[in-house]
Amino acid sequence: MMKNLTFLFVAIVIFACQPEKIELIDLHVHLKGDLTIEEAIKKSEAENIPYGIAVNCGLGFPVQTDAQVDSFRQYMSQYPQFYVGMQAEGREWLHLFSPEAIAQFDYVFTDAMTFTDAKGRRNRIWIPEETYVDNEEEFMDYLATTAAGIIATEPIDIYVNPTYLPEQMADRYDQFWTIERMDRVINAAKEAGVAIEINNRFRIPSATFIKRAKAAGIKFTMGTNNIDKNFDGSSYTREMIKTCGLTQDDFWVPEKK
Template structure:
């Protein structure tokens, strides 16, 4: 009996120790008292907010020991302000994850916007305006991290058994610890209504969670996040039954940001300004960059400049044109492509049409250097040195970015290398025709082989 009692007492003591080790739920900042925080110069309480201004301003919660939690706060950034919210960290900020606070669309590091789980799930779009209050909600539940902005999920990440991390991110793993709010610029960040809630009686199956995690040792996408390379698929369509909800969920799961592009032109889903405005009204608050695919050569007269300017960027291809015999040609449709017996002559016409399209007022040239069947079987032969030089010269002079296209695995390495040498910017694009958006395999292979860096990527002009 004494032995059983001793075991029960020991077990109860372990339970108490575990319970006491976890800090409790409660208000962490009530608008008046910041005594729960270690603050330095640049942090103050004013107008019922905790205000941080200064490149080294920081507020670190005293004696915080949190593992699973729900952290909620309201934030507002002045123009140019940047910072982060840390969790599972310590008084030296030597470990833990951090969530970006950044609504500055002029920031050259444009792929770490508000809500980013920095260097793990970077976000290319913030739909929050500067000088506007918004709510950030961070949840850790076992190995699952969820980040919501104004009630909308922007990050859903499960930490795998063997996370892929490189310096300086090696300590960005789940453990336990305190919270911190950090400012990175002289511009002011304001915080209010900071509350933490500890869920009760959780029975989390960690193995089941991690069974759903991505194997990061073989995943190329996490490597891009770790090296601070913008992870954006610039060319995604809601096609084949893919809804905006499905696309958002898939984007969060894979860690690839999406730019959604409707096909706009005669005979396509969007045919006039009113349809553009209705589409953007529905989509603007979604976590996607908004692109326009301009179809055919008559798109310039089909849509007004005012309507076109509402998109974050516009892209087009040279697959539709009138050939030398007056045929309206769509190169991807064999029945609407009339190839001369002299294929070299036809190839020269294609290059001329591409160079003509490059004078149109778009931001990105997509489906680049496409050749119709059966000419595509000799892609490298038809794209001679002289033709590549003519194309790249016209592309560089136009100031347009060049897409590396997943659907057709084009252009080839030789063209990409010439474009890079000419100072051309690049984009990666799935151009999906089914709900299965790509993992950017061809783009990432070309990135490695051609030595593309973040500076080589096109920066969208995001509007909200």
């Protein structure tokens, strides 16, 4: 009898300590490189992770007009298993698409990786030759303010590639992303009701950022921003779920249209 009770007790403890099974959707998948739609179907099924397929929309990108939005939407309607996302590019996208075209997507996201600086230079901070850092601290202030401004003013659901730093500064993430700068972004997202992506490829934002954002009541999404089909399912996000104590309720899910 005693033995049975002990067994029961151990079983209950083990059950209670199981981490909650959180269902994750990768909302930042691009049909790029060798990731064709057929490969995306296969990979999503094999890894049991639903996808949102996002298309880049903006000046100099594959989709630049309402008519191109219509065609993409029509193409994707053959694949109802996927969410369909708009990656809004640069800051020009606001003038390129009608509200009706934007509303065709299940969700809209953007990042703060393209912006015009105080000297009028158009920065694309993932390209070293197009990143203008005269002074790192000033650059950082401008970047944090820009990200907060984008979140506050553009009609988006998710801020992606969050807290991304140019290559030459990325090794000092914690130095540049001070609490004050993090909170500028977090407060803007809270105010605007914008979710923040946990990005598997760049492994950002940091646990410190995620904990502060969670405490502020921000919702998260998972995204990869893949360049081909070689990306690992969800390891950084799973790691952050554990480290930051995230639950299903902390994740935002779009509605399929």
